[in-house]
Amino acid sequence: MNYASIFFDDTVNGIGFRTSLFVSGCAKTPPCKGCWSPEARQFDYGVPFTKDVKASILESLKHPYVKGLSILGGEPMDNLRGGALLDLVKTIKTKFPHKTIFCWSGYTFEELIKNPIRLEFLQYIDMLRDGEFIEDLKDITQYLSGSKNQRMIAVRESLNQDRIIKYSVLDN
Ligand code: SF4
Structure with missing residues (x-):
C-alpha cells in the first residue's frame, strides 16, 4: 500500500488533535464527479507504507x-487486501483502546458490509464518513464538509443494532 501524506496534530479531519493518514488508490468506477484528490486515485501515488511509518x-x-x-x-476500503491497514487499526485498538479511529469512504455503509474483508476492517472503526462525494x-x-448525502456513522453501534446509528460529535 502507498500513502500520499500523513498529518500529525491535525485539527481539520475529525475531533481534536489527530493523526491523519491519506492512503493512495481508489477503484471507484466511475470516480466521484469533483473528486477532491484525483492524483491520489492512483495506487502507486505517494510512497510505500512501511513498518517505520506504522511506528511513527x-x-x-x-x-x-x-x-x-x-x-x-484515495479510498481506504480499496486498500485492504495487503493487510497493512487492518494490521494498523488492530494494533491501535490493542495498544490504545480509548483512541478513536475515523475512516472516510466513497462507498456506503450498506455496500461495505457486504464484503467480508471490509466488514472485518469496520469492526475497528469508530466513525465512518460514508458515501460518494456528490x-x-x-x-x-x-461538519467535516463533503456533500449532504454523506453520513457520520457510529460503526460498531450500527453493526450491533443492524441499523444506521449516527455518530455523535457531542458524545466523543
Ligand atoms: S471515493 Fe474519494 S478518491 Fe475515490 S473518486 Fe470518490 S472522492 Fe475521489
Whole structure:
C-alpha cells in the first residue's frame, strides 16, 4: 500500500488533535464527479507504507492530547487486501483502546458490509464518513464538509443494532 501524506496534530479531519493518514488508490468506477484528490486515485501515488511509518503513527498516538487516527484517501476500503491497514487499526485498538479511529469512504455503509474483508476492517472503526462525494450536494457548512448525502456513522453501534446509528460529535 502507498500513502500520499500523513498529518500529525491535525485539527481539520475529525475531533481534536489527530493523526491523519491519506492512503493512495481508489477503484471507484466511475470516480466521484469533483473528486477532491484525483492524483491520489492512483495506487502507486505517494510512497510505500512501511513498518517505520506504522511506528511513527503509533508513536504519535502516545500523546494524551491526540484523540486518534483519521484514515482518508484515495479510498481506504480499496486498500485492504495487503493487510497493512487492518494490521494498523488492530494494533491501535490493542495498544490504545480509548483512541478513536475515523475512516472516510466513497462507498456506503450498506455496500461495505457486504464484503467480508471490509466488514472485518469496520469492526475497528469508530466513525465512518460514508458515501460518494456528490458535487451538486456539496455543503461546506456541515461538519467535516463533503456533500449532504454523506453520513457520520457510529460503526460498531450500527453493526450491533443492524441499523444506521449516527455518530455523535457531542458524545466523543
Ligand atoms: S471515493 Fe474519494 S478518491 Fe475515490 S473518486 Fe470518490 S472522492 Fe475521489
